[in-house]
Amino acid sequence: MAKLHFYYGVMSSSKSAMLGINAFNFNRTGNKWEAIKPTTDNRDSKTDIVSRVGIRTSARALQSLDKYTPKPDTQFILVDEVQFFSPKDIEKLATIADTTNITIFCYGLKVDSNGNLFPASAKLLAEADELHSMETVCEMPCCSAMASHHIRFDDKGNIIRGGSQVEVGASQYKSVCRKHFHELYDNPSAKLSAYIYERNLQKTK
Template sequence: MAKLHFYYGVMSSSKSAFLGINAYNFNRTDNRWEAIKPSIDNRDSDTNIVSRIGIVTKARALQNLDNYIPAPATQFILVDEVQFFKPSDIEKLVQIADNSNITIFCYGLKVDSNGDLFPASAKLLAEADEIHQMETVCEIPQCTNMASHHIRFDSNGNIIRGGNQVEVGASQYKSVCRKHFHDLYNGKVSLIQICRNQFINGK
């Protein structure tokens, strides 16, 4: 039985970069690996995982894992944007780790922009052997808290509440701490007020 790891963190917490560093190290040690991602994530490329700091990892884009079979002799599987898979896909990864003895590293978001768990991430929190948090600081100017939530907003800086959990690239997001998430989500403060107009284009 191999280990199933879940690395969760907010957007911009370097998850895809760490995935790429793992792949780089596996190449150096001659380990067989492959990377997969949900095909819903076509932000940058259909076949590559591209981190925000430019590390590129070759990957297979898959709609689901129903018919997924790792290539022969695979020792490690790297999964990007794992939150966009379904709980049944996570069950498939559990089977692969347990029955094929392949170590699996999953990278993804824990909660959506309403503060709710993604179903796949909930399943991973229940099943993973190792759970790791990727830390980064809250994106509100001068805040020193760790970011744990995402706030979604339109081009005028108005907070978008509810809506589709699976959306890539359409809205703007900020990774914020729990306090700022609740203050903004509940309308206690406005984004323009606390960001001094720096929110446009995610800045």
């Protein structure tokens, strides 16, 4: 029986970069690995996993893991953007870990831009042998708390509530701490652009 790991964090917490570094090290040590990602993640490449710092890892893009079988000599499976798979897919990964010697590293977001767990991430929190928090700092000015949530906003700085779960790409999201998430998300008149502007003024006073 092998282990199922879940590395979770917000956007820009270097999850895909860490996946790429693992793949690089497996190549160096001669370990056999394969990487998979959901087809939803087609931002930079249909197949490769591309991290924001530019580390590129070749992968298979799959819609679901229903028919997925790892190659016979695989020792490690790396899964990127795991939140976009389904809870059933996570069960499949757990079964692979339980019935083979393949160690599985999953990387993904824990919560969406409404502060709710992704179904696949909830399943992983319940099933994974090891949970690893990938930390990065809140993107609000003057805040040094750890980011745990995402705020989604339009180009005028209006907070977007409800709707679909986090889409791929960070252009209209900020990774924020819990306090700032609730300050912005729970206040119907809060505007991200104004908030940052006011905070910047305070900073320069």
